[in-house]
Amino acid sequence: MASGAPAKRVDAVRALRDAGVTALLTFGLFLPLIGFQTVTDVRNDLILNTRWPLLFAVVALVGFSRLAYSFAIEPWLQNRALKPAVEPAAWRGKVARWIIPFAIGFVVAYPAIVLATAGFGRAVKWIDNFGIQVLIYVMLGWGLNIVVGLAGLLDLGYVAFYAVGAYSYALLAKTFGFSFWILLPLAGTLASFWGILLGFPVLRLRGDYLAIVTLAFGEIIRIVLINWVDLTNGYAGITSIPRPTFFGIPFNADDDGFAAVFGLEYSPIYRTIFLYYLILALAFLTAFVTMRLRRLPVGRAWEALREDEIACRSLGINTTNTKLTAFAMGAMFAGFAGSFFAARQGFISPDSFTFLESATILSIVVLGGMGSQIGVAIAAVVMIGGTEIMRELDFLKLVFGSTFDPTQYRMLLFGLAMVLIMIWRPRGLITTRQPSVVLKERKAIASDLVKEGHG
Amino acid sequence: MTTPLLTVRSVKTFYGRVMALKGVDLDVNEGEIVTLIGANGAGKSTLMMTVCGNPRAREGMIDFAGQNITRMPTHEIARLKLAQSPEGRRIFSRMTVLENLQMGATTADPSHFKRDLDRVLTLFPRLQQRISQRGGTLSGGEQQMLAIARALMAQPRLLLLDEPSLGLAPLVVRQIFDAIKTLNAEDGLTVFLVEQNAYHALKLAHRGYVMVNGFITMSGTGHELLERPEIKSAYLEGGRH
Numbered sequence: 001m002a003s004g005a006p007a008k009r010v011d012a013v014r015a016l017r018d019a020g021v022t023a024l025l026t027f028g029l030f031l032p033l034i035g036f037q038t039v040t041d042v043r044n045d046l047i048l049n050t051r052w053p054l055l056f057a058v059v060a061l062v063g064f065s066r067l068a069y070s071f072a073i074e075p076w077l078q079n080r081a082l083k084p085a086v087e088p089a090a091w092r093g094k095v096a097r098w099i100i101p102f103a104i105g106f107v108v109a110y111p112a113i114v115l116a117t118a119g120f121g122r123a124v125k126w127i128d129n130f131g132i133q134v135l136i137y138v139m140l141g142w143g144l145n146i147v148v149g150l151a152g153l154l155d156l157g158y159v160a161f162y163a164v165g166a167y168s169y170a171l172l173a174k175t176f177g178f179s180f181w182i183l184l185p186l187a188g189t190l191a192s193f194w195g196i197l198l199g200f201p202v203l204r205l206r207g208d209y210l211a212i213v214t215l216a217f218g219e220i221i222r223i224v225l226i227n228w229v230d231l232t233n234g235y236a237g238i239t240s241i242p243r244p245t246f247f248g249i250p251f252n253a254d255d256d257g258f259a260a261v262f263g264l265e266y267s268p269i270y271r272t273i274f275l276y277y278l279i280l281a282l283a284f285l286t287a288f289v290t291m292r293l294r295r296l297p298v299g300r301a302w303e304a305l306r307e308d309e310i311a312c313r314s315l316g317i318n319t320t321n322t323k324l325t326a327f328a329m330g331a332m333f334a335g336f337a338g339s340f341f342a343a344r345q346g347f348i349s350p351d352s353f354t355f356l357e358s359a360t361i362l363s364i365v366v367l368g369g370m371g372s373q374i375g376v377a378i379a380a381v382v383m384i385g386g387t388e389i390m391r392e393l394d395f396l397k398l399v400f401g402s403t404f405d406p407t408q409y410r411m412l413l414f415g416l417a418m419v420l421i422m423i424w425r426p427r428g429l430i431t432t433r434q435p436s437v438v439l440k441e442r443k444a445i446a447s448d449l450v451k452e453g454h455g
Numbered sequence: 456m457t458t459p460l461l462t463v464r465s466v467k468t469f470y471g472r473v474m475a476l477k478g479v480d481l482d483v484n485e486g487e488i489v490t491l492i493g494a495n496g497a498g499k500s501t502l503m504m505t506v507c508g509n510p511r512a513r514e515g516m517i518d519f520a521g522q523n524i525t526r527m528p529t530h531e532i533a534r535l536k537l538a539q540s541p542e543g544r545r546i547f548s549r550m551t552v553l554e555n556l557q558m559g560a561t562t563a564d565p566s567h568f569k570r571d572l573d574r575v576l577t578l579f580p581r582l583q584q585r586i587s588q589r590g591g592t593l594s595g596g597e598q599q600m601l602a603i604a605r606a607l608m609a610q611p612r613l614l615l616l617d618e619p620s621l622g623l624a625p626l627v628v629r630q631i632f633d634a635i636k637t638l639n640a641e642d643g644l645t646v647f648l649v650e651q652n653a654y655h656a657l658k659l660a661h662r663g664y665v666m667v668n669g670f671i672t673m674s675g676t677g678h679e680l681l682e683r684p685e686i687k688s689a690y691l692e693g694g695r696h
Contacts (some may be wrong), residue, residue, distance in 0.1 A: 300557065301558075303549070303554075304547050304550065304558045307547035307550060308545045308546075308547060310545060311545035311547065312558075313530050314538075314545075315538075315558055315561050315606075316530050316533030316561050316562035317530055318530045319530070433549060435553070435587065436554060437551075437553055437554055437557055438551075438553065439553060439586055439587065
């Protein structure tokens with residue numbers, strides 16, 4: 001550092017001891033996990049293998065990482081804390097101004113780009129697995145952002161509303177044959193109805209208690225879906241759910257199908273592209289509605305509620321209703337996403353609505369920066385897109401052998417990403433908060449002013 | 456005098472099994488500044504919170520503008536134009552000053568927003584300078600000004616102020632008390648002020664009440680109380696600044 005106090009010297013003895021203790025702990029932890037392995041041989045007998053080299057490699061890796069942390073990362077973090085906050089460079093303002101129009105242009109043009117680069121045959125996979133999958137999570141992240149990011153209500157059972165939306169569409173479409181366009185708003189309405197239903201008993205709760213109740217609610221919905229076999233077909237799920245049509249024109253190879261009507265050769269890609277734009281429109285709808293709501297009294301009341309509930313009440317805000325609207329609004333978008341999910345998959349089962357899904361959506365919101373829509377979108381692209389990319393890393397099989405499956409390491413990488421984010425940006429990727437009202441010019445609120453670990 | 460704007464009659468409030476208010480009677484007339492002084496833990500803030508319905512009075516009656524508000528939820532009491540600047544300020548720290556003021560106007564007539572905003576910004580010019588700054592970055596005095604300004608945005612008939620001088624420099628305390636005086640003299644605002652800073656509060660107020668251990672022990676005009684020897688010895692000696 002050029003000015004101020006000189007950086008503290010690293011205490012080598014302390015660092016070494018620290019690394020030693022870490023390595024010892026690692027050894028204790030991984031001895032049963034990695035050190036011993038049981039396999040069954042051809043006669044079905046258990047054989048105990050030991051894997052000392054692997055165990056010691058892991059222990060050494062962790063020990064040296066800890067040493068590197070003490071010598072390099074820790075001083076860097078301390079120096080960073082000492083340094084006065086610098087004005088962001090001029091180019092960052094320019095980038096920030098162009099990044100959103102560019103991103104919107106990119107996602108709109110994405111199917112065309114994929115078609116041009118990957119060709120007709122492989123494009124389906126890239127648009128479906130990558131584009132649609134990511135956009136579903138962007139939409140879910142934006143929906144949960146209303147509840148967690150704006151209203152500050154920690155919801156661990158968000159996937160329940162997603163499930164309600166999906167099953168609403170699947171059951172009503174199969175039983176009554178209603179079209180997707182009628183059932184989409186209906187699924188959203190039903191989901192927000194369940195949001196209100198959950199909201200009523202938990203209104204008095206906040207923070208940890210609310211988190212536990214919503215977690216339980218998510219599980220209740222899933223377990224009901226599993227056990228109410230007459231209605232939901234249990235674990236087996238619901239198959240052959242009607243697919244959405246292009247304003248009445250189905251995507252099939254028939255004479256009145258989409259391809260025939262528009263004089264094209266039949267290909268499944270038209271449906272995929274249609275679905276892509278459908279979820280894109282739904283995601284934009286979510287973002288747009290949230291942006292508008294933030295400037296309305298109800299949206300401001302959400303944010304005020306996150307800040308101070310007692311002050312809200314003393315200003316004449318009905319906190320009960322405000323929480324309910326946040327829950328209902330978040331649930332509605334989950335319902336939309338759910339009905340889209342059911343229509344896209346054509347098959348749903350309770351397996352799609354586990355707690356892991358809630359956790360993924362919540363971590364997208366937290367990693368992205370609570371309340372920030374751009375941050376949430378980036379986090380969704382990285383987390384969900386990253387997982388999908390991992391399936392493509394076939395060259396790793398050459399390195400680690402043919403049985404190596406990179407997606408198995410997904411959770412490990414999630415954890416690593418989360419640790420790194422918490423070191424590097426403890427308040428999430430994008431932490432500036434745009435004021436919802438200004439007199440003259442708009443000014444973002446710097447990240448170090450935003451309270452840490454608080455909704 | 457017609458009926459008082461705020462009437463508190465033999466109110467008893469409990470925290471669990473502990474009685475914090477042991478039968479309090481108090482009146483605030485339209486256009487008055489009334490102050491309630493007392494030592495730490497006397498129950499001053501409890502009385503103010505009880506008026507706002509949190510905690511609720513277990514016994515007794517509270518009337519505001521001819522309406523019984525004893526059993527009303529807090530947000531409905533606030534909608535009767537009874538605004539409160541709570542203890543500890545409780546401003547929205549991540550929201551800007553302007554957003555805070557806008558939150559204050561939640562129950563107010565929106566067509567008066569601009570006029571009310573101009574009024575509070577003339578009253579507290581410091582807030583004008585800080586208008587797009589985040590509430591949490593303000594100094595203690597500015598935060599207190601913001602808390603009062605936010606309460607004023609609701610166009611209140613009665614303003615409840617809980618210890619506005621707490622932890623502030625004497626100069627800032629004077630500014631805030633001057634503002635309260637101006638509001639009362641020019642806008643005819645009724646103010647009910649809870650204070651530990653007895654000297655300033657009694658000088659400012661038309662009438663005052665003294666609370667000890669959940670009881671009102673003395674009342675009178677501000678001047679009368681200032682002259683009382685027992686008040687001088689208990690609350691004023693050494694406390695003057």
